[in-house]
Amino acid sequence: MTTLWDTTGSAVVKELAAQRRTGGAVLSGVALTLVVVADEGRVAEAEEAATAAAEQHPCRLLIVVRRQIEAPSPRLDAEVLIGGRLGPGEAVVMRMYGRLGLHAESVVLPLLAADAPVVTWWHGAPPERLATDALAVIADRRITDTSLADDQLAALRTRAADYSPGDTDLAWTRSTPWRATLTSTVDSVSGRRGDVVRVRGGRVEGEPGNATAELLAGWLSARCGCEVTVTEGDRRPGPSGVCSVVLQLDQDEEVRVTADRRGGALIAQPYRPEATVALPDRQLGDLIGEELRRLDPDEPFAEALEATTGVHGLADRSPVREHVWFDPAEVRGGDGEPLPTVPLDSQGSDDAAEHGEHDTQEVSR
Template identity: 75%
Template structure:
């Protein structure tokens, strides 16, 4: 690892090239560039998750940490790591100060692996206008986590209003185990009947304010075209915010999946004994790895998000984004205008 203090973007590019030559890194093995945007308080867990993901998906990891945007002068500190603590590939951790932090793309763009797709992951609050943010525009896939927001439901609505094909959210990724169990259970009922299954209604028990619970309800509703209610459960629901899911089916039948809080769930369905399936709480690195497996638009996510927020037409939006830069400092000046010269305070 090499640490560059008060450096420049071009110096970082040169150092990465030098370490690649001496360290024997093979650029052709890089499947993508993973850009991680995190606050200093979340850098450690973001690095741990990115390292796990890099072991599963060979990639160049670029970590962007914006610090002290109001610092009097721009400054860049960087760590260049090859085959070290951030996985087997190439990684650069960049801490940006002052106005440079508002132009992170000027440092990141020259470091992108050539001819490789880009995934940008915000481990924390995404930009206020992600649709036009520079670190979003050049990414083929954009990953957020609405569960980290102070108000997850408002965050989901912002994601819907801001949506473009290629967006996804780790709150959605946390629904995977529940969706898989539900789909498998309905397939079992269909196989027993020898006919298709139609859901007439559904209910979810858990935390109504949890983004994952809301997206799971949205997914069930989008797939079945039936209403799904979320009722609060006082039991611990875990990161998914879900303790149980039940569906009322045609033929007066009902299926239910209930978490047992031991890393599994109990499945109840007609004419079958109860069974159990694994339903573990997945670590952040596993969630990130899942999202890196595919770079095409996640249509089930957009359908679930649309059903959750009632923001329509997400799938019809263009995939191409256009960068529009704005200055937060200028906005603050607008919010707090100074009095005209000569005016009485």
């Protein structure tokens, strides 16, 4: 590992190339570039999860830590590692001070693996509009986590309003074991009856307002064509926010899947004995690893988000975002809202940039 203090982006690129030559590392096996945006307080957790994901998917790992945006002068400190504590591949941890943090893409862009997809993950609160962060605009896939928000339902509505194909959320990823178990259970009932089972209604018992529980109910509603609600569970839910799921089928039958405290679930279905299946709560690195398996738009997530928030037409939106320059340090009015600004012209006026005005440009990968 090499630590560069008060350095530049060019020096980081050169150091990475020098370490690759010295260590004999090759880039041919890199499948993607994973850009992680985290606050200083979450860096250790983000590094651990990203390392676990990188072991599953060879990638170049770039961790961006924006610190002290109000600092009077910009500064970049970087750690460059190949085959070190952040996994077997190449990794760079960049701590950006001052206004450099608002232009993190100026350091990140030269470090992207050539001809490889880019995935950006915010381990913390993402921007309300992802287009205000160039690290979102350059990404083919964007990962957020609404479960970290104080008001998770409001965070889901924000993500729906700002949705673009390629977006996903770890609250949705946490529902994968539940979705797989429910699908296989209903399929087994169909196999026993020899016809298609229709779900007439149901409920998700757990923590109302929990993003995972709400998205699971939204997914069931969208797929089954009936209303599935979230109700308070009769016991404390696990990390996923779900205690059990009850589905009412046609012919007055019912399926219930109930999570236990040992990382499993008890399945009760018509005319069969109760069965137990594994339903573990997965680590953060496993969740990121799952999302890195697919880089195409997650249409089931869009359907679940539509049903949960009532915002429709998400899958029909353009996957191309326009970068909107937004300066959080700009002067604000008495109500706390940003004062109106004028977009930069096509020449990119330096005078406008100095006053924190918006620069809108289309970026397509």
